[in-house]
Amino acid sequence: MAPEVGEKPEVGSNKVPVKDTKGWAIRLLPLLRLLAFFATVSAMIVMALNKQTKTLVVATIGSTPVKATLTARFQHTPAFVFFVVANGMASLHNLLMLMLEFTGHKFDFKGVRFLMMAILDMMTVGVVSGGASAALFMGELARNGNSHARWNKICDKFDTFCEHGNGALIASFLALLLLTIITTISIIKLQNLHYSINHSVLP
Amino acid sequence: MTKAKRIPPFLLRLLALSATISATIVLVTSHDSAEVLNMSFVAKYSNSPTLKYFMIVNAIASGYSLVLLFVPSKSLLWHFLLVLDLVITSLLISSISAALAIAYVAKKGNSHAGWLPICGQVPKFCDHVTGALVAGFAAVIIYFLLLLYSIHNVLDLLSTAKA
Numbered sequence: 001m002a003p004e005v006g007e008k009p010e011v012g013s014n015k016v017p018v019k020d021t022k023g024w025a026i027r028l029l030p031l032l033r034l035l036a037f038f039a040t041v042s043a044m045i046v047m048a049l050n051k052q053t054k055t056l057v058v059a060t061i062g063s064t065p066v067k068a069t070l071t072a073r074f075q076h077t078p079a080f081v082f083f084v085v086a087n088g089m090a091s092l093h094n095l096l097m098l099m100l101e102f103t104g105h106k107f108d109f110k111g112v113r114f115l116m117m118a119i120l121d122m123m124t125v126g127v128v129s130g131g132a133s134a135a136l137f138m139g140e141l142a143r144n145g146n147s148h149a150r151w152n153k154i155c156d157k158f159d160t161f162c163e164h165g166n167g168a169l170i171a172s173f174l175a176l177l178l179l180t181i182i183t184t185i186s187i188i189k190l191q192n193l194h195y196s197i198n199h200s201v202l203p
Numbered sequence: 204m205t206k207a208k209r210i211p212p213f214l215l216r217l218l219a220l221s222a223t224i225s226a227t228i229v230l231v232t233s234h235d236s237a238e239v240l241n242m243s244f245v246a247k248y249s250n251s252p253t254l255k256y257f258m259i260v261n262a263i264a265s266g267y268s269l270v271l272l273f274v275p276s277k278s279l280l281w282h283f284l285l286v287l288d289l290v291i292t293s294l295l296i297s298s299i300s301a302a303l304a305i306a307y308v309a310k311k312g313n314s315h316a317g318w319l320p321i322c323g324q325v326p327k328f329c330d331h332v333t334g335a336l337v338a339g340f341a342a343v344i345i346y347f348l349l350l351l352y353s354i355h356n357v358l359d360l361l362s363t364a365k366a
Contacts, residue, residue: 076315079304122289122350126296133297134304137253141305142316148250149309151318180293184286187354191282194358 029189030101032182037094039175040128044087047135047168050074052161072158079138080165086131087172090179093124114190121183128179132172139165212352215345216272222342223265223295226335230258233331237324246321246328253305254332260298261339264291264346285353292346299339306336 052072057065074080097117104113143162145153155162230248237244248254267287274280310329312320322329 070315072315077304077313078307082300082304118354119351125289125293126347129293129297130300134300137256137301138304138308140252141308146251148244148246149318149321151308151316154316176293180289183289187285187357190358 029182029185030098032178032185033094033098033101036175036178036182037091037098039171039178040087040091040094043168043171043175044084044091046164046171047074047080047087048084050080050161050164050168052158054158056157072154072161074165077138079134083131083135083168083172086127087175090124090128090175093120097121114186114193118183118186118190121179121186125176125179125183128172128176132169132176135165135172136169139169212349212356213272215349215352216268219342219345219349220265220268220272222338222345223261223268226338226342227258227261227265229331229338230254230261230335233328233335235325235328235331239324244321244324246325248332251305253301257298257302257335257339260294261342264295264342267291281353281356285350285357288346288350288353292343292350295339295343295346299336299343302332302336302339306332 050073053069054072055067055069058068059066074084097120100113100117139162141151142165143153143155145151233246233248235246237246248258271284274284308318308320309332310320310322312318
């Protein structure tokens with residue numbers, strides 16, 4: 001029985017739809033996905049609306065201070081732009097997965113559905129972790145500056161900007177944790193499914 | 204399980220090991236100094252927390268790869284190692300993403316924040332770090348492929364072993 005290359009996994013050969021025998025996974029997974037969806041959406045929205053305008057004294061000519069109005073926007077830094085885009089993609093993915101959980105049994109995906117969900121979950125974990133960590137280190141640079149490179153810190157002047165960025169980052173890391181848990185549960189679900197069909201004995 | 208099926212993951216792990224080790228070593232040996240208007244500019248990787256994080260994560264990933272080269276192919280450990288693979292891959296992705304963000308600021312500066320680019324003053328350091336980042340990015344791609352291989356290993360998807 002030589003394996004054929006490119007054949008769909010054996011989980012789909014049965015025409016009988018396999019239902020999750022483990023009750024906890026059925027109820028836990030949509031709840032976690034909902035939480036992750038809210039976390040990514042809030043991270044994206046808080047960072048996208050991040051803006052602060054401040055009037056600062058930049059120089060003193062004689063005795064009159066020269067004021068300039070400076071604005072801090074999230075678009076000024078590519079890291080924050082990537083953060084917003086990454087969280088947007090993750091929330092789209094979470095929304096899609098939520099819809100699939102509730103309507104997936106209507107379509108006959110032949111079991112590839114769980115595999116695709118696991119792989120897409122892993123890719124989303126990667127994307128969100130990239131976005132969150134880029135924004136984290138850029139924020140760290142903004143808060144502490146870098147004396148060796150002569151880069152000044154900006155958080156002491158634009159405090160609201162930094163606070164909002166903090167909040168968005170916390171939401172994004174929460175989403176990352178939830179997505180990792182979701183991916184692990186998806187993989188466990190996939191293993192149970194695979195075992196229950198191919199070996200006809202649950203591990 | 205024929206021997207031929209075990210070679211691609213082993214080769215990939217060897218490649219991943221070499222990518223992460225080269226990223227670490229190239230970053231650690233990056234060093235440059237410049238004298239600009241009586242100000243001495245010494246550029247080392249330890250001056251930036253982001254590059255330190257990049258170095259640490261790549262060192263952890265190379266140690267992980269080294270240990271995994273010796274795990275036999277069909278043991279039950281792979282079920283647990285799949286999750287660990289995912290964690291290490293996502294750590295690598297986060298480290299390369301952060302390092303690229305900081306490297307962009309170093310190369311182009313950020314006029315809104317008043318940060319001047321430093322690559323003009325310390326070009327050797329910048330080239331070295333660029334090389335380390337390229338190796339790190341290659342490591343990320345190879346680790347992602349290894350993740351897909353781990354799934355295949357655990358789930359045995361392409362075989363028709365039916366009871």
